[in-house]
Amino acid sequence: MQIVTGTGELVRLGRKTAKGVAGYDLAGLMVGSEGTLGVITEITVKLRPLQDPQRTVAGYFDSIVDAGRAVSAVAAAGLTPSALELVDRQCLIAVDAWKKMGLSVEANVVLLGRIDTAGVIGDQEAEKMLSCFDEAGATWSAVSTDQEEADALFAARRLAYPAMERLGPVLTEDVCVPKRAVPEMLARIEQIGIAHETTIANIAHAGDGNLHPLLITPRDDEPARARAQAAFADIIDAALELGGTVTGEHGVGLLKMEGLAQELDPVVLDMHRSVKNALDPHGILNPGKVFS
Amino acid sequence: MQIVTGTGELVRLGRKTAKGVAGYDLAGLMVGSEGTLGVITEITVKLRPLQDPQRTVAGYFDSIVDAGRAVSAVAAAGLTPSALELVDRQCLIAVDAWKKMGLSVEANVVLLGRIDTAGVIGDQEAEKMLSCFDEAGATWSAVSTDQEEADALFAARRLAYPAMERLGPVLTEDVCVPKRAVPEMLARIEQIGIAHETTIANIAHAGDGNLHPLLITPRDDEPARARAQAAFADIIDAALELGGTVTGEHGVGLLKMEGLAQELDPVVLDMHRSVKNALDPHGILNPGKVFS
Numbered sequence: 188m189q190i191v192t193g194t195g196e197l198v199r200l201g202r203k204t205a206k207g208v209a210g211y212d213l214a215g216l217m218v219g220s221e222g223t224l225g226v227i228t229e230i231t232v233k234l235r236p237l238q239d240p241q242r243t244v245a246g247y248f249d250s251i252v253d254a255g256r257a258v259s260a261v262a263a264a265g266l267t268p269s270a271l272e273l274v275d276r277q278c279l280i281a282v283d284a285w286k287k288m289g290l291s292v293e294a295n296v297v298l299l300g301r302i303d304t305a306g307v308i309g310d311q312e313a314e315k316m317l318s319c320f321d322e323a324g325a326t327w328s329a330v331s332t333d334q335e336e337a338d339a340l341f342a343a344r345r346l347a348y349p350a351m352e353r354l355g356p357v358l359t360e361d362v363c364v365p366k367r368a369v370p371e372m373l374a375r376i377e378q379i380g381i382a383h384e385t386t387i388a389n390i391a392h393a394g395d396g397n398l399h400p401l402l403i404t405p406r407d408d409e410p411a412r413a414r415a416q417a418a419f420a421d422i423i424d425a426a427l428e429l430g431g432t433v434t435g436e437h438g439v440g441l442l443k444m445e446g447l448a449q450e451l452d453p454v455v456l457d458m459h460r461s462v463k464n465a466l467d468p469h470g471i472l473n474p475g476k477v478f479s
Numbered sequence: 480m481q482i483v484t485g486t487g488e489l490v491r492l493g494r495k496t497a498k499g500v501a502g503y504d505l506a507g508l509m510v511g512s513e514g515t516l517g518v519i520t521e522i523t524v525k526l527r528p529l530q531d532p533q534r535t536v537a538g539y540f541d542s543i544v545d546a547g548r549a550v551s552a553v554a555a556a557g558l559t560p561s562a563l564e565l566v567d568r569q570c571l572i573a574v575d576a577w578k579k580m581g582l583s584v585e586a587n588v589v590l591l592g593r594i595d596t597a598g599v600i601g602d603q604e605a606e607k608m609l610s611c612f613d614e615a616g617a618t619w620s621a622v623s624t625d626q627e628e629a630d631a632l633f634a635a636r637r638l639a640y641p642a643m644e645r646l647g648p649v650l651t652e653d654v655c656v657p658k659r660a661v662p663e664m665l666a667r668i669e670q671i672g673i674a675h676e677t678t679i680a681n682i683a684h685a686g687d688g689n690l691h692p693l694l695i696t697p698r699d700d701e702p703a704r705a706r707a708q709a710a711f712a713d714i715i716d717a718a719l720e721l722g723g724t725v726t727g728e729h730g731v732g733l734l735k736m737e738g739l740a741q742e743l744d745p746v747v748l749d750m751h752r753s754v755k756n757a758l759d760p761h762g763i764l765n766p767g768k769v770f771s
Contacts (some may be wrong), residue, residue, distance in 0.1 A: 196746045204655040205687040207724040208511040209731060209742050210751055210769070215507040219500040236557035265528035306600040363496040395497040432499040439501060450501050454488045458758060459502055465757035466750060477502070 188214050189229035193467035197228075216462070221438050222473035224466045241269065242302045242313040243337035246320035246328040247294035251275050251377065251389060254296040255370030257323035258393040261300065261316055262366035268316065270301040271394025272344045278388045278401075281350035282343050290343055293327070298393065299340050347390045351401050358402040358415055361443075362426035363435030366396045375425040376400050383418040385411070397435035423449065439477045447478060480506045481521035485759035489520075508754070513730050514765035516758045533561065534594045534605040535629035538612035538620040539586035543567050543669065543681060546588040547662030549615035550685040553592065553608055554658035560608065562593040563686025564636045570680045570693075573642035574635050582635055585619070590685065591632050639682045643693050650694040650707055653735075654718035655727030658688045667717040668692050675710040677703070689727035715741065731769045739770060 188201045201214035217225055248254040254273055261271060274282075279291035290297065298320060302313045313330045320328045331337055351357050364372045373389065376398070380387035386403040400422055402415040423433050423446045433439075433446030448456065459478055464470075480493045493506035509517055540546040546565055553563060566574075571583040582589065590612060594605045605622045612620045623629055643649050656664045665681065668690070672679035678695040692714055694707040715725050715738045725731075725738030740748065751770055756762075 192746065192750065198744050198746045198750070200747065202724055203657050203722045204689075204724050204727065205658065206655050206684075206689050206727040208728055209724045209726050209735070209739050210747075211512055211516070211754060212504075212507050212510065213747065213750060213754075215504050216754075218504065220503055224503075236559070267528070304597075306598045308598040308600070363498050365495050366497065392498075397496075397498050430495045432494055432496050432501045434501050435496065435498040436500055443501070447501050452490050454484065454490045455492065455502075455505065458484065458490070458505060461757035461760075462503060462505075462508075462754060465753035468753075 188217060188227060188231070190217060190225035190227050192225050193469060193472050201231075219438065221440065221477055223463055223477055224472060226472070238269075238303045239305045240332070240334055241337070242309055243331045243340060244268075244300040244302065244313050244316045244320065244328070245331065245340055246298040246300075246317075246325040248296040248298065248323070248325055251296050251373045252370050253324040254298050255373040255393070257298055257320045257325065258369045258396075259367050260319035260323055261394065264315055264319055266302075266312055266316055266319075268300045268394050269303040270299065271392070272299045272341070273297070273389065273391040273393040274299075274344050274347050275389040277386065277403075278347035278351060278390055279343070281354060281388070282346045285350045285353060286346060288339075288343055297340070297343065298325075299344060300394070301337075344390065347388075348399075348401070351388050351403065354403055355406055356404050358404065358419055359437075360398065360400040360402070360419065360422050361434045361437040362400075362422060362431055363395065363397040364426055364429045364431035366394075368429040368431065369393060369396050369398075372396075372398060372425065372429055372431070375429075376422060379418050379421045379425065383414045383421070385415045385418040387418065392435075395435065396431070441476060444476075444478060480509060480519060480523070482509060482517035482519050484517050485761060485764050493523075511730065513732065513769055515755055515769055516764060518764070530561075530595045531597045532624070532626055533629070534601055535623045535632060536560075536592040536594065536605050536608045536612065536620070537623065537632055538590040538592075538609075538617040540588040540590065540615070540617055543588050543665045544662050545616040546590050547665040547685070549590055549612045549617065550661045550688075551659050552611035552615055553686065556607055556611055558594075558604055558608055558611075560592045560604075560686050561595040562591065563684070564591045564633070565589070565681065565683040565685040566591075566636050566639050567681040569678065569695075570639035570643060570682055571635070573646060573680070574638045577642045577645060578638060580631075580635055589632070589635065590617075591636060592686070593629075636682065639680075640691075640693070643680050643695065646695055647698055648696050650696065650711055651729075652690065652692040652694070652711065652714050653726045653729040654692075654714060654723055655687065655689040656718055656721045656723035658686075660721040660723065661685060661688050661690075664688075664690060664717065664721055664723070668714060671710050671713045671717065675706045675713070677707045677710045679710065684727070687727065688723070733768060736768075736770060 274297045276295045283291045388401040391398040404415045566589045575583045680693040683690040696707045
């Protein structure tokens with residue numbers, strides 16, 4: 188990794204070897220620091236061997252909590268799928284309205300899992316995931332090795348966000364909870380939506396416990412916007428209560444500054460400030476973001 | 480992770496979720512910081528599912544450079560063995576002198592690989608590793624699924640270090656080079672031993688490019704000790720020249736302080752000092768270690 192430091196120097200961090208413990212992991216410190224500790228100008232990443240074509244496991248569920256229970260069951264079974272994605276009713280309807288895929292007629296909630304393990308063991312893992320889906324109450328489920336079929340299913344997942352955006356401004360959450368807390372968190376999101384009269388759609392990297400509730404606000408409706416903001420805050424509270432984090436992958440930026448201050452111990456936040464001041468003594472690197 | 484900070488506070492770092500980007504990765508910064516940024520008092524780690532019994536691939540080689548070429552070939556073939564260990568002639572003789580395992584009669588250098596992939600694919604990977612060994616000039620090679628046989632072979636690897644220590648004081652290196660540079664690095668270590676009239680035995684986590692040349696010095700022989708020190712410095716120079724690091728896993732401590740200063744850009748070393756001062760303002764955490 189090449190970075191420009193807070194004092195204007197150009198340096199390289201990281202290593203070319205499989206292992207290495209010479210000094211602090213400053214490259215790791217830079218990752219996710221959102222430009223507050225240095226400006227990353229070049230990154231070289233390690234490639235991993237290409238995987239064989241995957242097995243896709245699809246499941247339809249009546250309720251989002253059932254789908255959440257399937258996710259927890261997959262984790263509890265010791266499976267480590269390469270993807271386990273959730274798309275809820277609101278998203279399916281929005282995708283159908285746009286692309287006429289017809290999914291919302293068949294399913295309320297769709298779970299899409301992917302197994303990368305090759306050979307017979309991969310088959311066994313896919314069957315095991317199917318059982319997890321069925322035991323959690325799937326109304327339909329199937330394993331597919333057909334790449335086209337799999338791509339069509341994952342297209343619905345990819346289209347969900349732009350489909351929702353067509354309906355109005357979207358406030359995107361990015362909470363992440365421990366895997367066993369996924370059903371409980373999904374239930375709470377549903378309750379929060381009802382309590383604040385806010386439409387909340389859900390897409391999720393469910394297998395990671397990383398949920399993206401999408402809070403929909405009609406254009407130019409200030410009271411609705413205020414209710415969505417209140418729901419947003421409640422979702423953060425719920426995630427933290429369940430041992431989760433305010434941001435699984437999107438970062439803090441401006442939107443989650445308050446959430447970060449809620450999540451981190453004040454002493455830990457002070458450690459952040461110390462590190463920030465140490466590497467950015469002039470306060471010129473993405474100032475005012477992440478924490479004040 | 481629970482740590483005591485440089486200002487005497489008890490805090491928790493890290494997260495309970497599969498993903499998370501709330502703030503800097505301070506838990507990662509603590510790992511490998513050798514007590515210079517905080518005192519770690521508790522760690523909770525993630526467990527991964529237990530693997531099925533492994534396949535062991537053993538190979539005997541006439542020269543250490545042949546064995547090194549086998550290691551590079553394994554990496555180039557895209558294999559990611561769970562272990563790929565090297566034991567050289569000096570170590571085999573020392574183990575035999577102690578435990579009468581008889582390995583040094585059969586082999587000059589032993590390579591031991593382990594494949595964790597289950598099923599037929601695991602068999603294929605083991606066969607692929609065997610081919611890499613053979614093409615690099617193995618004088619004997621075999622795949623074993625017999626756990627007892629595998630344990631006996633790995634016992635020789637585990638006994639190598641204590642067996643060498645019986646022969647006199649051991650100066651242990653811990654360089655790590657890119658995988659493709661393993662044969663070249665092993666050749667240079669041989670030459671350095673000859674140039675400085677120092678006995679150098681080799682054990683290695685060869686699959687990671689992490690080599691542990693063991694420099695043997697007869698007791699109470701000051702000139703021999705000085706020659707070993709010079710060889711130690713030359714090995715570090717060679718590793719850095721090949722794009723490697725002075726320490727793959729043991730850390731810097733006192734022994735590698737000079738090597739660290741050689742390896743890191745002075746600006747990067749200053750960044751280390753800034754971070755150190757930020758988190759240890761009173762300079763009380765493992766003072767005088769890693770860097771001055």
